[in-house]
Amino acid sequence: xxxxxxxxxxLTDDQVLEIFETMLLARRIDERMWLLNRSGKxxxxxxxxxxxxxxxxxxxxxxxxxxxxxxxxxxMGVVLHFGMTxxxxxxxxxxxxxxxNSGGRQMPGHFGQKKNRIVTGSSPVTTQVPHAVGIALAGxxxxxxxxxxxxxxxxxxxxxxxxxxxxxxxxxxLPVIFMVENNKYAISVPIEKQLACEKVSDRAIGYGMPxxxxxxxxxxxxxxxxxxxxxxxxxxxxxxxxxTVSYRLTxxxxxxxxxxxxxxxxxxxAKSLDPIITFGAYLKETKVLDDELEKEINDRIMKNVNxxxxxxxxxxxxxxxxxxxxxxxxxx
Amino acid sequence: MPVISYIDAVTLAxxxxxxxxxRVFVLGEDVGKKGGxxxxxxxxxxxxxxxxxxxxxxxxxxIAGVGIGAAMYGMRPIAxxxxxxxxxxxINQIISEAARIRYRSNNDWNCPxxxxxxxxxxxxxxxxxxxxxxxxxxxxPGLKIVMPSTPYDVKGLLKAAIRDDDPVLFFExxxxxxxxxxxxxxxxxxxxxxxxxxxxxGEDITVITYGLCVHxxxxxxxxxxxxxxxxxxxxLRTIYPLDKEAIMEAASKTGKVLLLTExxxxxxxxxxxxxxxxxxxxxDLDAPIMxxxxxxxxxxxxxxxxEKYFMVxxxxxxxxxxxxxxx
Numbered sequence: 001x002x003x004x005x006x007x008x009x010x011l012t013d014d015q016v017l018e019i020f021e022t023m024l025l026a027r028r029i030d031e032r033m034w035l036l037n038r039s040g041k042x043x044x045x046x047x048x049x050x051x052x053x054x055x056x057x058x059x060x061x062x063x064x065x066x067x068x069x070x071x072x073x074x075x076m077g078v079v080l081h082f083g084m085t086x087x088x089x090x091x092x093x094x095x096x097x098x099x100x101n102s103g104g105r106q107m108p109g110h111f112g113q114k115k116n117r118i119v120t121g122s123s124p125v126t127t128q129v130p131h132a133v134g135i136a137l138a139g140x141x142x143x144x145x146x147x148x149x150x151x152x153x154x155x156x157x158x159x160x161x162x163x164x165x166x167x168x169x170x171x172x173x174l175p176v177i178f179m180v181e182n183n184k185y186a187i188s189v190p191i192e193k194q195l196a197c198e199k200v201s202d203r204a205i206g207y208g209m210p211x212x213x214x215x216x217x218x219x220x221x222x223x224x225x226x227x228x229x230x231x232x233x234x235x236x237x238x239x240x241x242x243x244t245v246s247y248r249l250t251x252x253x254x255x256x257x258x259x260x261x262x263x264x265x266x267x268x269x270a271k272s273l274d275p276i277i278t279f280g281a282y283l284k285e286t287k288v289l290d291d292e293l294e295k296e297i298n299d300r301i302m303k304n305v306n307x308x309x310x311x312x313x314x315x316x317x318x319x320x321x322x323x324x325x326x327x328x329x330x331x332x
Numbered sequence: 333m334p335v336i337s338y339i340d341a342v343t344l345a346x347x348x349x350x351x352x353x354x355r356v357f358v359l360g361e362d363v364g365k366k367g368g369x370x371x372x373x374x375x376x377x378x379x380x381x382x383x384x385x386x387x388x389x390x391x392x393x394x395i396a397g398v399g400i401g402a403a404m405y406g407m408r409p410i411a412x413x414x415x416x417x418x419x420x421x422x423i424n425q426i427i428s429e430a431a432r433i434r435y436r437s438n439n440d441w442n443c444p445x446x447x448x449x450x451x452x453x454x455x456x457x458x459x460x461x462x463x464x465x466x467x468x469x470x471x472x473p474g475l476k477i478v479m480p481s482t483p484y485d486v487k488g489l490l491k492a493a494i495r496d497d498d499p500v501l502f503f504e505x506x507x508x509x510x511x512x513x514x515x516x517x518x519x520x521x522x523x524x525x526x527x528x529x530x531x532x533x534g535e536d537i538t539v540i541t542y543g544l545c546v547h548x549x550x551x552x553x554x555x556x557x558x559x560x561x562x563x564x565x566x567x568l569r570t571i572y573p574l575d576k577e578a579i580m581e582a583a584s585k586t587g588k589v590l591l592l593t594e595x596x597x598x599x600x601x602x603x604x605x606x607x608x609x610x611x612x613x614x615x616d617l618d619a620p621i622m623x624x625x626x627x628x629x630x631x632x633x634x635x636x637x638x639e640k641y642f643m644v645x646x647x648x649x650x651x652x653x654x655x656x657x658x659x
Contacts, residue, residue, distance in 0.1 A: 068405075103438030112437045119404060120437040124428045130394050131429070134401020134409075141357065141383060141407065148401075160421070164394035171389055326439040327473045329497040 002285035005220050009227075013288045019060050019219050020283055021297050023052035026077040027276050028305050029086055030250075033093050033108070037254045041313070042093050046109040048076040050217075050249035051181050053275030055151075056081055057219030058179055058244070061226035062149055068117045068135050070128040070150040073109035074181065078151065083116035086304045090312035097318035104318050125156040129165035129178065136174040136239075147233045149226075151179045154243075155186025157200045166241065170207035175233030177226060178241045181216065183248035188261040204241035216244030217275040249274065336516050339509035341483035342372045342448070345490035346410060348520060350380055353408060356494055359386040360395055360412030369414055370450060370509055396422035396447060400430050400499075403445035408494055416451035416503060417460045423468065430499040431474030446493045450506035451479075452544055452594055454643050457506075458634035464595035464626075469501055470572040470604070476500045476525055477572040481546035483514040485569055488523030496525060505544040512547060526570045528578035534564035537657050538582045540605055541592035542568040545644055549592055552650035561657040571601050576608050583609045587618035588656050594644050597625035619659040624652045 006016045026048050033045040048055060055077025059069065064082050071078045076089065088100050095104035100113045101120075112120030119135070121128050132150035139146040156162060157180050169176045180200045184191050197203065204211025210232075214221045222244050229240035247270035251258040258267070283289035336344070350356045357380075358373055364387035367374035377385040388395050392413060399409035413419045419426070426447065433443040453462035469475055478493055478500055480486045486504070493500035531546055532553055539549045546567045553563035566582040568575065583589045589609060591602040606621045624644060626632065632642035 099438075100440070101438075102436055105438055106436055110436070112440060114437075114440045119401075120433055120441045122428050122432065122436065124424055127397065127425060127429050130397025130425065131401035131404065133394070134398035134403070135405045136401075137386075137398060138402040138405035138407045141402075161393055161397060161425075164389070164391040165397065167389055167391065168394045168398055172386075326434050328434070328476075329442065330439075 002282065004286050006286070009220060009224055011220070011223070015060070016283060016288055019056050020279055020289070021301070022056045022080050023077060023219065023276060023279065024297065025086060025301050025304065026052045026055070026080055028301050029089055029308070030076060032305050032309055034250070034254065036093065036309070044107050045093070045254040046073050046252070047248070047250040048074045050247050050270065050274065051183060052077045053219040053279060054181050054216035054222050054244035054246055057222030058149065058226040058242070060219070061223045061230055062147060064116070066144070066146050068119060068132070068146060068148045070119045070132045070148060071111050071121065072125070072128065072152045072156070072181070073121070075111065075151055079111045079113070079118050082118050084111070084113055084118065086308035087311050088113070090308040091315060094312040094315065095317070096312055096315040098315050126152050126159035126161040128152070129161050130168065132176050133165045133169045133174055136169065136176045137172065140174065145234060147175045147177060147230050149177045149179065151181055153186060154180055154182040154184070154191055154200050155189065155194050157203065158194060166207040166209070166239070169239040170209050173236065173238035176239040177229045177233060178239060179226070180241070180243040182243050182245045185248050185252070185262070187252040187256065199243055201241055201243040207239070207241070209239045209241055211241040211243070213243040213245060216246030217273050217278055219275065219279055246275070247273070333515040333517055335513050336483055337510050338483050338486055338504070338512040339370060339372055341486035341516050342490060342504060343374055343376070344516070345487045345494070346373065347376060347379065349491055349494045350376065350384065355406065356408040356410065357384040357386065358410045358412065359388050359399060361388060361390055361414050363387060363412050368412065370506065372448070372504070373412065392418055392422040393425050396425035397429070399445050399447070400425060400433070400443055403443045403499070404433065404441050408444055410446045410448060410494060413447060413449035415461050416449040416465045417463045419449055419465060426469065426475070426499070426501070427472050431472045434498065435474055442497055443499045444497045445499045446490070446502055447499070448502045448504060450509070451503045452505040452507055453632045453639065454507045454544075456634065456636070456639065459631040462632045464593070466503055466571055467595055467600050470601045474498065475572060476570060477503065478525060478570050479503045479505075479543045480569055481508070481531070481543055481567050482512065483516045485523060485529070487516050488521050489525065489569065491520070492522040492525050495522065500525065503543070508544045526573060526575060528575040529567045529569055530565065530582070531567045532563060532565040534562040534586065536562045536586055537588040537590060537653060538564045538566065538586045539590045539592055539653065540566045540568065540579060540582060542571055543594065545592045545594055545649070548644060548646045548649045551646040552653050555650050556653055556657065561654070563653060574601070574604065574608065579605055579608050580612045583613045584616040587616050588659060589617070589621050590652055590656050591621065591623045592644065592649060593625045595625060596628050597623055598628050600625055619656060622652060622656050624648060
């Protein structure tokens, strides 16, 4: 009998099922986007596959009614939990006018939705890190009980903006959770060519904050450490650095061929630890999930993904001239 | 009306805006206890405290980026770059982020932030404390760039910049800080960003310029007036986006145009001003468009001989204006 770990964390069966369902929804949307890309319907995909547990486990530890998420491009699991819908993600995939992220201006994966406090992002990596620090600073100035949650890859942790932002947050003891989603590759460059230290979390000491590395395939472990970090932040004890270790199960993007730099054996091995499979197995072993419920969840998700795809495909593009809008504030 | 210096107008504008709006705060290197290396934030720390006048770590990209985050949240940050020359590490934040936040989010988010930076030469600042950096930013839609010449304009435009819903780069000429004094009303007023201002009415030649060069042109114009040449001087005040109407009107008025900047000549914003005139006013011109600017070397050297050689000054301006008047 497998130990029930979620009860120890204060999570109910319904809550872990919700985590599972969000993970699975992210996976199924992502898979659909690849199909659409390979059939020539959408120009680009950048995946969350393999990182859903880290994303949803972490997001679940936050207060989605008041905290701010500054996701990076793979964070479909984060934005789904914060309130973005499958339809909205598909509208982004198809670059349609109704896309709440950018109205079809940005590539998919460039998330942003103010009503859900998902902060708009760009393509140059890690620029969102100082923004998270600035929002935390503003929240403290306004005496708000909010935490900012910012994610990025292990390669991005080499950027100056990571260092500058983490240091600023450390000096000013700001409520920021820095989460590195270490998927072992920055496009083609493996971690040993990115880091001279063993773990990204080793860097935390330089910023006067705790650093912790956890299994990114285990949403409960990620939930636990992010919850701790959020509690610390709310107590005024400052920022934390969390590193989740998982594996990027797809090529970097739809324009990448990962066979040129890593072996199929390595990918196959990583797939045996796929968090969708391993967390599903945990839920069955703890009797939270059975085959019938799994099918029900799966059917619900596929219906959602199908409807989202159909809606987004039919939806209109923005008018060409609308490209001229919103450079600056406009009347009305 | 009180007469105050250019830098005091900077301080006064921030002080009044911080009193008016609790969301306004200042961040940068040495801006707190010390009151800034030029004293632009003098007195603000004592009045508003360390929560609203924040001494940051020495890291320009974070100064800009943290300000951007706070602005997206809804605050009104004023970030100080200690010297415009040191803005370079923050360029990714300013261009890739601040300038594009409204556009890329389809108007969902915006970034109401001011970045102040002292620029300009003539202070023995050598290569890295003298530069004009505005051309780097002056083709980035989403940004506004203000470069005032007088204390009156400083106060009105800095207040407008702080209240603006989009990011504004506010470049202050560091030699003007204590050199230039002028009347500044006590009361609250703003001046429109994006509008140039005629600083001198004239009939024979037009000088279009901004910043400290406005004063060089005004001095030269007085000298030329003694010889019967009347100069019309347009102060751009906002150098991005440019006030095209005002440029066309000023150029057409005399048909002889001198474009004056302290920046290096090639690729300065005056190339764009020249294009606007060429596109719209060709048949009103009586002489080729003339430019006076710094030489195309990386930046002005330290030695006084070479610095003087680089810098525009009233004598050089007078010579160019006279040449144009006599064309």
